[in-house]
Amino acid sequence: MKKPFHWLFVAVLICSMGLANQDVLAQRKKKNKKGDTEQKDKKEEKKKISELIKKHQKYEGLFDIYQDSTSGDTKVFFAMDQIGQEFIHWYYIENGAVSVSAFRGQFRGSQIIKIEKHFDKIEIISQNTSFYFDPENELSRSQEANVSHSVLFSGKILGGSEEEGGYMIAGDDLFLKEILGIVDFTQFREQPKAFKLGSLSKDKSKIKSIKNYSDNTDLVVEYVFENSKINNIESNALADARNISILVQHSLIKIPDNDYQPRFDDPRVGYFLTYVEDMTTTDPIAYRDMIHRWDLKKKDPEAAVSEPVEPITWWMENTTPMEFRATIEEAVLEWNKAFEAAGFKNAVVVKTQPDDAEWDAGDLNYNVLRWTSSPNPPFGGYGPSFVNPKTGQILGADIMLEFVYHTNRVKYAKLFEETAADNFMICSAGHHFQSNTLLGLASLKAVGASGMEMEGLKREAMKELVMHEVGHTLGLNHNMKASQRFSPAELANKELIEGQCLTGSVMDYTAINLTKDRAKQGQYYSTTVGPYDIWAITYGYYSDGSEENLEKILARSTEPDLIFGNDADDMRSPGVGIDPRVMIDDMSGDAIAYSVDRFEIIDATMKTLKDKFSEEGESYEELKMNYGILLRSQDIASRVLSRYVGGVYIDRAMVGQEGATKPYTPVSLQDQKRAMDALGKFTFSPEAFSAPAELYNYLADQRRGFNFYGGTEDPKIQERILKIQKGVLDQLMHQNTLQRLSDSYVYGNEYSLSSYMKDLNNMMFAADRYTSVNVNRRNLQVEYTQRLIDIMDEKSSHISTAKAMALYNLKSIKKMASTSSGNTATQAHRQYLVYLINQALEKA
Numbered sequence: 001m002k003k004p005f006h007w008l009f010v011a012v013l014i015c016s017m018g019l020a021n022q023d024v025l026a027q028r029k030k031k032n033k034k035g036d037t038e039q040k041d042k043k044e045e046k047k048k049i050s051e052l053i054k055k056h057q058k059y060e061g062l063f064d065i066y067q068d069s070t071s072g073d074t075k076v077f078f079a080m081d082q083i084g085q086e087f088i089h090w091y092y093i094e095n096g097a098v099s100v101s102a103f104r105g106q107f108r109g110s111q112i113i114k115i116e117k118h119f120d121k122i123e124i125i126s127q128n129t130s131f132y133f134d135p136e137n138e139l140s141r142s143q144e145a146n147v148s149h150s151v152l153f154s155g156k157i158l159g160g161s162e163e164e165g166g167y168m169i170a171g172d173d174l175f176l177k178e179i180l181g182i183v184d185f186t187q188f189r190e191q192p193k194a195f196k197l198g199s200l201s202k203d204k205s206k207i208k209s210i211k212n213y214s215d216n217t218d219l220v221v222e223y224v225f226e227n228s229k230i231n232n233i234e235s236n237a238l239a240d241a242r243n244i245s246i247l248v249q250h251s252l253i254k255i256p257d258n259d260y261q262p263r264f265d266d267p268r269v270g271y272f273l274t275y276v277e278d279m280t281t282t283d284p285i286a287y288r289d290m291i292h293r294w295d296l297k298k299k300d301p302e303a304a305v306s307e308p309v310e311p312i313t314w315w316m317e318n319t320t321p322m323e324f325r326a327t328i329e330e331a332v333l334e335w336n337k338a339f340e341a342a343g344f345k346n347a348v349v350v351k352t353q354p355d356d357a358e359w360d361a362g363d364l365n366y367n368v369l370r371w372t373s374s375p376n377p378p379f380g381g382y383g384p385s386f387v388n389p390k391t392g393q394i395l396g397a398d399i400m401l402e403f404v405y406h407t408n409r410v411k412y413a414k415l416f417e418e419t420a421a422d423n424f425m426i427c428s429a430g431h432h433f434q435s436n437t438l439l440g441l442a443s444l445k446a447v448g449a450s451g452m453e454m455e456g457l458k459r460e461a462m463k464e465l466v467m468h469e470v471g472h473t474l475g476l477n478h479n480m481k482a483s484q485r486f487s488p489a490e491l492a493n494k495e496l497i498e499g500q501c502l503t504g505s506v507m508d509y510t511a512i513n514l515t516k517d518r519a520k521q522g523q524y525y526s527t528t529v530g531p532y533d534i535w536a537i538t539y540g541y542y543s544d545g546s547e548e549n550l551e552k553i554l555a556r557s558t559e560p561d562l563i564f565g566n567d568a569d570d571m572r573s574p575g576v577g578i579d580p581r582v583m584i585d586d587m588s589g590d591a592i593a594y595s596v597d598r599f600e601i602i603d604a605t606m607k608t609l610k611d612k613f614s615e616e617g618e619s620y621e622e623l624k625m626n627y628g629i630l631l632r633s634q635d636i637a638s639r640v641l642s643r644y645v646g647g648v649y650i651d652r653a654m655v656g657q658e659g660a661t662k663p664y665t666p667v668s669l670q671d672q673k674r675a676m677d678a679l680g681k682f683t684f685s686p687e688a689f690s691a692p693a694e695l696y697n698y699l700a701d702q703r704r705g706f707n708f709y710g711g712t713e714d715p716k717i718q719e720r721i722l723k724i725q726k727g728v729l730d731q732l733m734h735q736n737t738l739q740r741l742s743d744s745y746v747y748g749n750e751y752s753l754s755s756y757m758k759d760l761n762n763m764m765f766a767a768d769r770y771t772s773v774n775v776n777r778r779n780l781q782v783e784y785t786q787r788l789i790d791i792m793d794e795k796s797s798h799i800s801t802a803k804a805m806a807l808y809n810l811k812s813i814k815k816m817a818s819t820s821s822g823n824t825a826t827q828a829h830r831q832y833l834v835y836l837i838n839q840a841l842e843k844a
Helices: 002-044 138-142 171-175 322-333 336-341 412-417 429-446 451-473 531-541 547-558 591-607 621-642 669-682 693-698 717-732 735-747 753-768 775-792 800-817 824-843
Strands: 056-059 065-068 074-079 086-095 107-118 121-126 150-156 159-161 166-170 206-212 216-226 243-254 312-316 348-352 367-372 385-387 394-402 648-650 664-666
Touching: 056 206, 065 206, 074 171, 107 385, 150 166, 150 171, 166 171, 171 206, 171 216, 312 322, 322 348, 322 451, 336 531, 394 451, 429 451, 429 591, 429 621, 531 547, 591 621, 591 669, 621 669, 621 693, 621 717, 664 735, 669 753, 717 775, 735 753, 735 800, 753 775, 753 800, 775 800, 775 824, 800 824
Parallel strands: 312 348, 312 367, 367 394
Antiparallel strands: 056 065, 065 074, 074 166, 086 107, 086 243, 107 121, 121 150, 159 166, 206 216, 216 243, 385 394, 648 664
16 A cells, blocks of 8 residues: 555656646746736837937928938928828929930929828828818818828837927838839830839838928939839830839928918810819809919009019029020010019019029929930920919929920931820920921021021020920910911011911910911011910919909900910810811911911922932931921821811800800811812822922931841831821721711701712822822722721721711722723722722621
8 A cells, every 4th residue: 555655646746846847937937928028018118209310310391300320211200280280292203214204304293191190100191182162061061971081101100209299200111112102104004015114122212312491391212113024115214124213302391371362263264273173062063173373462462563572483494505595584584474464563583593503403492494405305395383282372383495306306207106196294395396496497498598597496486485384384274276366368477477476375386387488487486475375364363363353354265366275175186176276286367278388388398308408428317307307297287187177166155255156166168178178189189298209219317336127227108108198087087077077067067977978088089090099099098998998897986877978988989999990000909999898898
């Protein structure tokens, strides 16, 4: 009995020791856990501001920024009185590359942001400013319902407290990501194989500079995008397409505390807008859109004309070529004529940035006329501004000017490709001024004009371009209808037009004023602002903005010189707009006659091209370029003419307004027929685009290294001519054009769809029905026939009447093509047309 008891005792003892050890371990573990927790709590305890900013450089301003002097890491301090408050965030591209959709001076917009504290985090919330609720209306109590704001950022508070006056966060977390605004716009390119920037590099991206002021905090950030796959990028502006830097300036701005009163939009005048919808009105139109304008106030409110308290001051950047400075200053100051009508004297001031200035153009406290000379620039001039999204008040502006558009250099092939492919988000006036100027210089050289006259033409072009871009920065958008001011005869009266705006507004994209008779040649471009510009500025800036005063101003909109139509109406894209007067590159109150004159000037210039542009000892580059300029000018004139077919004039006057016409008035039958006749002669006839036969042998590009590698260097004359004709057919056979011809027949159009399509068929085939067909006409006839076949297709969106007429025309073509006349190439061509038609009819 003793032995078992002994072993039982040992077992119990061992078990007790084990339990004791477990208890000790548990206690140790608990103690360690407690220690760890205490250490963790100690670690997570918020530091004091003074500890966080040791060895940091302070940038004091609206938001104090601290930067570590060793690592470069930043911290942002939000004061207690900034929590719960709204500010403006605005950003723009300080430097980039056109090929990646980010170029110097490109404004990317402004937004209202609100700073909030949520427990241990600071949040930045983008506010929705698209809606208005009348505070006197009970509905205003529900204004947050179904209206979303956006939390852009939520960052951990590093330290601070109410006692220390605010809180601090890591600035790099906020600024080194695409949080406040999108930088990479290549991600929106639709083509699957289009070049994309790639991934934003956390390690390479960095804050380049910090500038702080009492009312704004500015940081320039270098965003570096990495892309291991390089495809479809053709730009020597990029040192290495695997690593692309885009410099962006972010500005955090104090909302102005002033008595600025928003002014609201009216469809009879054209300003850039901040769009707002009134959610508490019962009116049929709930728009409360605010125009963009500067806060100008009179020094002497009682005076009819007074200097402003603070003028709009423009600084010419010290990069401005010296020979351009006088012309630029003149152009900017021309706008003072408009402001005088609004009651302000010397509203616009021009100064020159000193070479030793301590500020640069990126400082939003300065409005700067900037210069660049970029590879493949997207514009010749660009005049953006940024506003307070709550009021529409313009807070700052820049104007970007590109040197290449003020020289004789041009990458013509690209310019030719962009005839109707303008980027509507960027003012492309520079493209048009350059192509017009090059046409003018070619025609002047062809008639032996002096160098002084050519320099005068270029100065006029620059002056109008700068006036145009300044107009944008004052809030005005385009007026593509303003070209109607003078008749062709008046434009050829140099005494009449001297010192005048050749159109109603410098905000149009007009043609150059060239006259066939050199003795009658006056100004080529406008050298002052137009009557519409003066009227529009008066509406925007008249100091007494009472409803009665503004309506008196707007009641003048029916005056012929104040005619207005912007990009929303324009017809540069086939089938879109309906009013042919709202068009780029037209001129005069009779654009059809003016276009015919232009064709005749081009034809005359074409005949002397080889003699005038072949310099001994030089390559044929200038000859080839000027041929392309003339060809593009023919393209432009053709497109202008095509818009009158099926066109409808628009009048946006209000009901009962004096001088108003009907909102929709179809273009007269006479003018539609005139446009068709001109197209038949200059764009589609067997003689269209003719040039001296010996010219084609000399249209050679100058070789540069291996620039012909992988392609052909032949000039492709037929392809280029057909491309122009296709562009015109895009309009003439567009489903919208054909439908409009049919629809407008019920409200006054006398040109029926059936008559028009018969005329179009005859234009394509009648002239050479019984003769040989030249190669340009053969290409055209195949293209036209194929389009008729496409209209008939069951998937086509054309109206049934158009489909019926397409069938009618195809049968007519088949009949005409059955003739055996003409040379072998012609007979083969006609057999091919019959084959195409038969194939289509069998499938139908």
